[in-house]
Amino acid sequence: MQIPTDMLAIEIIDSALQPTTRPTPKPVAHQALIKVAAAGVNRPDVMQRKGLYPPPVGASDIPGLEVAGIVVAIGECVSHVKTGDAVCALVTSGGYAQYCLANENLCLPIPKNLAFIEAAGIPETFFTVWSNVFDRAQLAANEWLLVHGGSSGIGTTAIQLAKAFGAKVIITAGSELKCQFCTGLGADAAINYQTQDFVEDIKQLTDNQGVDVILDMVGGDYLPRNLSCMAFDARLVQIALQKGAKSDINLLPIMLKRLTLTGSTLRARDDNFKAVIADKLRNQVWPLLEAETIKPVIHSSFVLTEAMQAHQLMESSQHIGKIILTV
Template identity: 60%
Template sequence: MAIPETMRQVRFEGAGGPEVIRLETAPIPQPGSGQVLIEVAAAGVNRPDCLQRAGGYPPPPGATDVPGLEVSGRIVAVGDGVSSLRVGDEVCSLVASGGYAEYCVADEALCLPVPGPLSLLEAAGVPETYFTVYDNVFTRGRLAAGDTLLVHGGSSGIGSTAIQLAKQAGAIVYATAGSPEKCDFCRSLGADVAIDYRSQDFTEEVRRLTRERGVDVILDMVGGPYIARNISVLAIEGRLVQIAFLQSSKVEIDFMPVMLRRLTITGSTLRPRSVALKAEIAEALRRNVWPLLEKGAVRPVIHATFPLEQAREAHELMESSAHQGKIMLEIRK
């Protein structure tokens, strides 16, 4: 396939707000050993992209500083040692960086086939959220059928994914969201109960709903004062899984409930992990989640789509928290 010498990509002109986003022309990246070059159709916009833009979440050593953690598109070149993928294959992939561009390098082990019911645009909204949710809710949080899950930020890309996957696993799902409309959105995805955190105290609601038992797993991206409140509503042997901090990561908490109720406090970040560790998640998704995507039982929910040159507007929407579901950049139709 004919590949041009240059492409358009987004770069941040220093650390700051959306005003530092710039569109530039750059050489096409080259795939290394075990990598492929993807002609990008679409890329997901995620909160870690905004954190990187603000100077708080740098790419791993050796990775490009072009933002973007998930893409979909068509493979146009393969590096040495690639055996399972061919030029012309349509894939979606988790990437360490580089997604906000017309071409992006991805590791073979992290590329997954586009599920049949999904468009390329929708497929680009799968990797970052599905890798994150599966690893944290099911692997680290050990969610099982019959368990109760509390998802904070249920109307976000992560939250909407967690609700759907947990319901498919046979869990009872409670979600928090910031408006009646967002609560309706959570319920439309399968949440058994949606709690408007602006008008309701989620700890009181959880205690009432569970008859003081508490929930088995909590997926939290808020942090700050939510950490102690989360611990207070975990059931015996409950698991708190922390994946981000919209508020502070530093808090003072009483650990006595952790001991008395044998709680687990865990959490993770995805981007700094090795390709091998991410590949383990990819294989688990291929086995356990891709069949659900193929039959349409779960799917990414797209709230808004922007062209690459409107990446600033996409970031502004993300930081407004007005969205319900995923925000996407459509780079090639």
């Protein structure tokens, strides 16, 4: 296959997304060059567009953290993938383009029966949920997991994975439609945060015991409320801060209930760290995707040049699941 010298890509200009032409990147060492068929849209992309989440030093300024497509060239040290492979991949940046570089160890085979659009919605959310809910928070079977933002890409992934591994799930979402979707997806309970007090509802749902793990993308004034509905030895994992990074809290419950407060960002971690997650997904989650026990939830797709419209939809929070760009 002949690879063009230049490619269509999306760049950030004055907090907006605009089509541009860039040189097609060339793979070296352990990199694979993917001809992108579809790319996932994520909130970190929106933050990057607004100047709030710059890419790591040395990474491309082109947004996009996950892609699906065909490997068309490989670096001299690559041994895990070959040209012609259909893969989905977690990338540090560069996904909003016709071609994208990915570390070979972060390229995973597209599960059977999934189209490129569906596969492009897997890497960012599945890597994030596995790393935070299962590795960091050590969610176990029969424990209660609370997911704030249950209808998001992260939320719909967390519901399915937690249920697949035997946990019980409560979610919060901002409408009855979103709550109904989440219970249909497997959540044991859904709380509309617009009309209900999730702290009181969780106490009732758990017989005043509280939840064992919380996956929170909200931050801000949610923190003291989260502490109020955590069980003894519970773990809170912070992965985003939609309501801000600061909060006033009472430290006493942390001591008395032996609580663990932690958090992480995935993008800045090195490829070796991410490769360990990739191996766990391949061994423990890919069989579930192949069996269609779980599946990425896709809300809608836009062509690459409509990336700004895709961001506007994400910012409206009217979607359920993932938003995808097609190339």
